[in-house]
Amino acid sequence: MKIRPLGDRVVIKKLEAEETTKSGIVLPGSAKEKPQEAEVVAVGIGGTVDGKEVKMEVKVGDKVLFSKYAGNEVKIDAQEYTILKQDDILAIIE
Amino acid sequence: MKIRPLGDRVVIKKLEAEETTKSGIVLPGSAKEKPQEAEVVAVGIGGTVDGKEVKMEVKVGDKVLFSKYAGNEVKIDAQEYTILKQDDILAIIE
Amino acid sequence: MKIRPLGDRVVIKKLEAEETTKSGIVLPGSAKEKPQEAEVVAVGIGGTVDGKEVKMEVKVGDKVLFSKYAGNEVKIDAQEYTILKQDDILAIIE
C-alpha cells in the first residue's frame, strides 16, 4: 500500500533508538521519553496550500525532529505513521 | 438522491474493514478503533473559497485517510456520510 | 413580509420529513434527530464580504444540508427560519 499525502503534508515513521545509560544498561525505546525523531516516508507536492505557496524542503529518507503533539497518527498494514504539515517539522538531522 | 458539496468540500463514506488477528480471529469493524479510512463519493468544484483559490486534488472513488474529528456527519437514505473540507483529508491511499 | 439577507447570508427553512421505519411505522419529524436538511428561501447578493469576493452558489428553492449549530434562528410571522453564511451550507441535494 502506498500513501500520497495531500498539499504540504508529510508522512513520517517514528524512530525508536536504543540508548546506553552511563552504567552501560541498554534501555529499549519504550522505557524512555516519547521519541521526537522520525524518518520521512512520503512527501506531498506542496504548491498552493491555504492560499500560500509552500515549497517542500524535506524528502523521503530524511531524518527529522518534529513537534511531539503535531499531526495525526494512522496505522496502515500494522505499522504506525504520523501525517503532519511540513511546518510541524522542526529540523533535519544530518 | 445526489449530493453536490459546495466549494472545497468533499463527501466521503467511511470504510469498515474486517481484520484478521494474529490468532486468525476475524474482528468486525465495530470492535476496532474508529476508522479513519474512507472512499470519496462526491467532490466540490473548488474555486475561490474564503478568498483563496482551491484546486481539488481528490476525485470520486479515491481511498483517503482523514482527521478523525473533522467534518459533519449526515445520514442520507439510511447511509451515513461525512462532509469535510478537502484540507481535512490527510492522504490518498493508492 | 419579505427578508433580504445581507452579504453572503442565506435564509433557510428546515425540512421535517416523515420517515417510515422498517416495521412500517411512520415517525413524525419531532421523534428523530434534529434535522439538517433545509430549503433555501432567500439569498444575499454576495459581493465583497469581509474583504473577500463571494459568489453565491445556492438559489431559492434549493434543498441543502447545513451544519447543525450554524447560523441564527429567527421567527417571522410564526415561522422559524435560520439565517446563515453560505459557507455554513455543506451541500446541495439534487
Next chain:
Amino acid sequence: MKIRPLGDRVVIKKLEAEETTKSGIVLPGSAKEKPQEAEVVAVGIGGTVDGKEVKMEVKVGDKVLFSKYAGNEVKIDAQEYTILKQDDILAIIE
C-alpha cells in the same frame, strides 16, 4: 443629541412588538423572548475598515434582524440603543 457611528458601525433601536395570542390576549413586548428586530437610526460612512473596503448596505429607517448578542448597548437621553458592526446585521425586512 445626534450619534454619528464610526466606520462600518450602525446604531439601531430595538422594536418591541405587541403580539396577539391565538386566544386573543395581547402580550406586551416584555413578556416575550428578547427581540431581534430593530430599526436603523444612524449609519457610519463605511470606507476602509480594518484594512478592508466596506460598503454600507443598510440605511436609516430600515427594519433589520440582528444577532441577539452583537454590539454594545448604550443609553442616550433615556433611550436605549445598540451600536453594532453592519456585519452583525443579518437581514433587512421589507
Next chain:
Amino acid sequence: MKIRPLGDRVVIKKLEAEETTKSGIVLPGSAKEKPQEAEVVAVGIGGTVDGKEVKMEVKVGDKVLFSKYAGNEVKIDAQEYTILKQDDILAIIE
C-alpha cells in the same frame, strides 16, 4: 505633561454627568453605571498600523461613546485617562 498616543491610538477622559431623576434628585456620577461617554484629549497620527492604513476620524474635543472594557487606563498628574484604539470608539456624539 503632554501625551502623544502611538499609531491609531486615542487618549480619552471619561465624562461623569450629573443626572436628575424623575423625582428631581441629583445623582452624582459615581452612583450610576460605569460611564461610556468620554472626551477625546489626544489623537495618534494613524498611518500604517499592523500593516493596514488607518485614517483618524476623531479629533481632540470630540465627545465619543466607547466600549466599556476597551483600552488601558492610565493615571497622569492625578487624572485618569483611557488609551484605546480608534476602532474601540463606537460613535461621535454631536
Next chain:
Amino acid sequence: MKIRPLGDRVVIKKLEAEETTKSGIVLPGSAKEKPQEAEVVAVGIGGTVDGKEVKMEVKVGDKVLFSKYAGNEVKIDAQEYTILKQDDILAIIE
C-alpha cells in the same frame, strides 16, 4: 553589555517615581500601583515584521506609557528591563 532588540521590539526600563501625597508624605515607588511609565533604552530597526512593514516611532530616551502585562521581563547586569513590541507602547510622554 548592549542589547539589540530584533525587528519591531523595544527595550524599556520602568521608571519608579516618588510621589507626594496631599498630606505631604512621600510614597516610595514600591508602595504604589505597578508602574506603567518607562524609558526607552534600545530600539529595533523595524522593517518587515511578520510580513508587514513596521516603522519605528519611538527612540532611545523617550518616556513612554506601556500596557502593564505586555512584553518579557529580563534581568541584565542586575538591572530589570522589559522587551516588548512597539505596538504595546501606548503613548509617548512629552
Next chain:
Amino acid sequence: MKIRPLGDRVVIKKLEAEETTKSGIVLPGSAKEKPQEAEVVAVGIGGTVDGKEVKMEVKVGDKVLFSKYAGNEVKIDAQEYTILKQDDILAIIE
C-alpha cells in the same frame, strides 16, 4: 550530528551562568531562575515561511535573549537544545 532547522527556525543552547551574590557566594545555574540567555548553534535559511518573506537576523554564535516558554526542547547526543522561530528571539546581546 548536525541539525539543520527548517524555514525561520533557530537552534539555541541555553547558557547557565555562575553568579556571585553580594556576600560573595557563588550560585550555580540550577539555583536561579530559569535562564533566558542562549547561544545560537544553527539557523534556518528563512525565505517564504507561512506565505511571508522572512530574513534571518541572527547568526551562529550570537548570544540571544528568548521568550522563556517559546519553542521545543530536544535532546541530541545528551545535549539539550531549544528549537524556536526567530520571532521568539527577543534581542541579541552584544
